[in-house]
Amino acid sequence: MPIIVNLDVVLAKRKMKLMDLSLLVGVSTVNLSILKQGKGKAIRFSTLEAICKALECQPGDILEYVGD
Amino acid sequence: MRIIRNAVFGVFVMGSAYLLSRYRVFDSNTISTIIIVFCFSLFFFNIAVRRILWFRPYFISKFNLLTSTFKIEKEYDFEKDILFHKIIEVLTNSKYRVVKYDEAKGLILATSRMSWKSWGENIYIKLDESGDKVNMNFCSTTFWGIYSMGRNEDNYYNLMNSFDESLII
Numbered sequence: 001m002p003i004i005v006n007l008d009v010v011l012a013k014r015k016m017k018l019m020d021l022s023l024l025v026g027v028s029t030v031n032l033s034i035l036k037q038g039k040g041k042a043i044r045f046s047t048l049e050a051i052c053k054a055l056e057c058q059p060g061d062i063l064e065y066v067g068d
Numbered sequence: 069m070r071i072i073r074n075a076v077f078g079v080f081v082m083g084s085a086y087l088l089s090r091y092r093v094f095d096s097n098t099i100s101t102i103i104i105v106f107c108f109s110l111f112f113f114n115i116a117v118r119r120i121l122w123f124r125p126y127f128i129s130k131f132n133l134l135t136s137t138f139k140i141e142k143e144y145d146f147e148k149d150i151l152f153h154k155i156i157e158v159l160t161n162s163k164y165r166v167v168k169y170d171e172a173k174g175l176i177l178a179t180s181r182m183s184w185k186s187w188g189e190n191i192y193i194k195l196d197e198s199g200d201k202v203n204m205n206f207c208s209t210t211f212w213g214i215y216s217m218g219r220n221e222d223n224y225y226n227l228m229n230s231f232d233e234s235l236i237i
Binding site: 032 | 146
C-alpha cells in the first residue's frame with residue numbers, strides 16, 4: 001500500500017508506549033497495533049485528530065504517501 | 069457431503085423403525101418411551117456441554133448426525149495474537165457472546181443468542197500460524213438440529229462484515 005503509517009516512529013520520538021496512547025486516545029491497543037502495522041482499512045478523522053492531539057503532531061507525521 | 073449424511077441418517081431412522089416394528093422387539097409404547105428418553109437425554113447433554121471448549125470435536129464432528137455444521141477457512145495477514153484479540157473484540161461488540169477462549173491454542177468459543185426460531189449456535193474459531201500468515205478456521209454449529217436453515221452461514225457472514233467494519237479505526 002502506498003500509504004505508510006509512521007505511528008511507531010512518532011511514538012518512539014515521544015518515548016511513548018502504545019498502551020499509553022491507547023489510554024489517551026480511547027482506541028484499543030489491538031486497533032492501534034493494526035493501524036501501526038498498516039493493516040487497517042481506513043482511519044476516521046476523529047481517531048486521527050485524537051492521535052495528533054495526544055502526540056502533538058500533524059497528520060503528515062503519522063501518514064506518508066510513498067509512490068511506486 | 070451433507071446430503072449423503074442426511075440420507076444415511078434418514079435410512080438409519082427408517083430402517084430402525086422398520087426392524088423394531090417388524091420383529092416386535094418392544095411394544096410400541098416402549099419404543100416411543102425409548103426414543104423420547106433418548107432424545108431428551110441427548111438434548112440436555114448437549115445443553116450441558118455446549119459451553120465447554122473441550123467438547124469442540126464432538127459438536128463439529130461430521131459423524132455427529134444431530135448437529136449441522138458450517139466450516140470455512142480464511143487466511144489473514146495479521147499476527148496471531150493481534151488477530152486473536154481482534155476477533156474477541158469483534159465478537160463482543162456484535163450479537164455474539166464469547167464463552168471461552170484459550171489464547172495458547174488459539175481457540176475461541178462463542179454462542180449466538182437464543183431466539184424464537186433458534187436455540188443459538190456454537191461458533192468455534194481456531195487460529196493456526198502458517199509462516200507469516202494466520203489461518204482462521206471458522207466453524208458454526210447448531211448444538212441441536214439437523215438443519216440450521218442458513219443460520220450457520222449467516223453467522224459467518226455477519227462476523228466477516230463486523231470484522232471488516234472494525235478495520236476502519
